Amino acid sequence: MKRRLLASTIVAGWAALGTQVTAHGLPPSGVAPRSSCAGLTGLTLPNTQILSATQKSGYCNVIGIINKRTSTQDPDHFTYGIGFALNLPNTWHGRFEMMGGGGTDGSLQADPQGAAGVELGQGWAVAADDGGHEDSANNMVGGYQDDDANAGGSAHFAIDAQARRDYGYNGIEKTATISKQIIAYFYGFETVYSYIMGCSNGGRDAMVASQRSPWLFDGVISQNPGFNLPQAALAEAWNEQVLGKLATSTDINGQPFIPDTFPQQDLQVASAAILSACDALDGLVDGIIDNYHACTARKVFPALASYTCGTGSHGSTPHGGSCLTSAQVDALKTIYAGPVNSKGQRLYSNWFWDAGIWTPPTAPGAGWGFWNVVTAPVPGVNTAINLTLGAGAIPMIFQTPPVVTPVNGANGQEAFVFRFNFDTDAPKIFTKTQAYPESAMDFMAAVSTDLRPFRARGGKLIVSSSVNDGIFSGASIARWYRKMNQSMDGRATDFARLFMVPNMAHCGGGAATTSFATNELSAITDWVEKGIAPERIVAANTNTTSPYPTGGVFDPRIAMNFPAGGTRPLCVYPKIPAYKGSGMTNDAANFACVDPGFKPGGDHDFHDDDDDGRGQNAQ
Structure with missing residues (x-):
């Protein structure tokens, strides 16, 4: 409700200035900056330093640090802070995206274009952060480094309790909050729609935000999420x-x-x-x-x-x-x-x-x-x-x-x-201690099944995951979704949808239909801004020929029917794609999303268990 009121207020503001707006608060012609890019270096923000603001072709690139400090807990007394970058288009269309991180973070994407690669070019403001620490001595955030090869290497930052929190959840929340303040100053208008999109640890970032900071984002895309990384x-x-x-x-x-x-x-x-x-x-x-x-x-x-x-x-x-x-x-x-x-x-x-x-x-x-x-x-x-x-x-x-x-x-x-x-x-x-008051599950995991606050404020969530990507179990995210659906009184699809991708490697690749990021982006914006929920997401296969051999240990029909150079649908879990019986097998139009009749328990291997993960039947 708060977002709808804010959007209405912004629409009224644009109308008062004589700017035509769409029904969803996005001005069709966009908004130009009201100040110079270079002038942002003098902007005063809470616990934030703007290190540079550089005008590039079509956008302003801002780099800064939030909560810069010298650690007293780290024996090396390294410098820490949440490094961030924000790109502000010359013509802004009211949308903001936070890009999720990856791995153990520690590296700033200093020129963020968007998680799908197209957002900045479409007039979105796009931000990224480094997770609260830096692994490179030649980074864009002041030249400091938080690595010690004799004490944890690139994971050395975890010796500092605040750096653990920044990596787990605080970096995304602080960067998104500061970015929105810069956007409001630069354009003279508040953000209309906010999104977060990421894969792996970035997918975990997205799920954490929906659970821990449900007010931050209207739309969340979580890909191959490490939602239960510990x-x-x-x-x-x-x-x-x-x-x-x-x-x-x-x-x-x-x-x-x-x-x-x-x-x-x-x-x-x-x-x-x-x-x-x-x-x-x-x-x-x-x-x-x-x-x-x-x-x-x-x-x-x-x-x-x-x-x-x-x-x-x-x-x-x-x-x-x-x-x-x-x-x-x-x-x-x-x-x-x-x-x-x-x-x-x-x-x-x-x-x-x-x-x-x-x-x-x-x-x-x-x-x-x-x-x-x-x-x-x-x-x-x-x-x-x-x-x-x-x-x-x-x-x-x-x-x-x-x-x-x-x-x-x-x-x-x-x-x-x-x-x-x-x-x-x-x-x-x-485990928690006096020096480390938050356990790994506390500051890292996104396993809550109570998404009522996110649902109540109108948030929408799309999760996509490999069936088995080598690091995160597809059975785990499917089990979480079923449990969350139970917690949400069987109405999870009203605001959250899971799409499973067989064969896909971690965050893409493999003998699979793995190219669908831009379609996911369209799906979440249509859902948030138009109320159109995705019933399927079409994914493309970029292999022009089957990656499977035509003989040997494989059934010869595999190479014949593999969707090389074509498309397949990703279906809303638990539905699966089913061939209609005619037409090319590399055309998504020839597949329907059907219910396979899966029921937890019974003869299946993948049960729903009432477990907290402390040594019984964990997610």
Whole structure:
């Protein structure tokens, strides 16, 4: 209601000045600045320094710092602050977007164009922040750096409790608030519609904002959200320890060398096995498992047995591209069941079985292999993201108090991951101390299912997620959505909609229809500003030919029916795309969104559990 009143007030203000406005408060001809760009450097704002304001082609680029300080808690006494950038178009159309961050942040997008890449060009004001710390000595926010290779590396900032809060939630809230004040000064009008859009940690930023600061944004797009990052981090350690048992050598830090445990040809076999069990469940053999809820362990395990070297029907040569060893199959079963403690109590979600476990070379992306096995092969070096980015975050950010280790060495971050104790270390994501009064779950997670404040003020939420992207469980976000729907009296679709994307790697890529960001943007603006809720979002596939081989371990129908160079619909969960029976399989018009009849519990693997994540059946 407050937003509607504000929009009405702005419309009245424009009308009083003789400016024509649309029914939704957006002037069709836009608004020009009422002051010079350079003049913004003299603007006085609470706890904020404007470092530069530079006129560029078509917009004003503002860079500043909020709450700059010298840490007394950090033994290095580093400088901290929320670095931000704001681009203000020469002709503004009333919209503001906050871009979510990524990874552990620490790097400012100094020239933000918009999360979909088109917003600034369409007359939006666009802002970004660095999460309250800086990893680069040559950054645009004053030249300070918050890294210490001997004490946490790029995650060193987590030694400071305020920096943890800034990273978790405060950076987005403060940047959005200050940005709106600058917008009001620059144009002489308040923002009409506010949005946030981001992927991964940026998707978490978006979900956190809808739950913690429901007044900030009218529209929220959360892509592949790390909404439960502390518990997902437990799965990172779990997966690497499981794979570590397959390792036959050690890396430069004396830890299990993971790249040889699942070479690309083995991930390809795993993908083929999963497809052989589940691809036809949606009515079309095309390399995409749309009916992912029906793809249960009961269906997949016999297929894996068929592809097991020596005992199955696909050969007996390990790593030869046609079968998996029994140890590899056991490892996959253990990983996909999710981490547990010694009592067998679940610590994070289980996972959907999905063909995206293999990312074809012609459809690159940060898929399962990138996170768990290897990114770029380097002799003797583990480059899996879980053992680089994850290995820094697990001890520093997701343990309270932080466990300060050097980046490398026999007792470094990697060693912490392989020695992680799921009985004694896992509960520390909930720990609070006097020096760190907020646990990792407090300042990082966005697991609340009570979105009544966001719904009450008219907010709209679109979540899109890979069915299984290698770092965040698709089953986890689907479970959260079902629980949230229950909390919202079965009316979640009134204001929040989830879209699942099979095969997609983390934040895009993979053998999937992954190009849909601009369509998401159109969907959220239509929903917020026109009241038109999205029933489907059309996604495009940029592969001109099928990334699947035409033969070998894959069903030949896959290459024939894969939607190369075409489109497919993403459907409102729990609906799935179903082929109508005629027409090109790479045309979204030939697919309907249907209810697959999924019911939690029963014979399905993905149950709704009443758990808080403290060692039972977690999200």
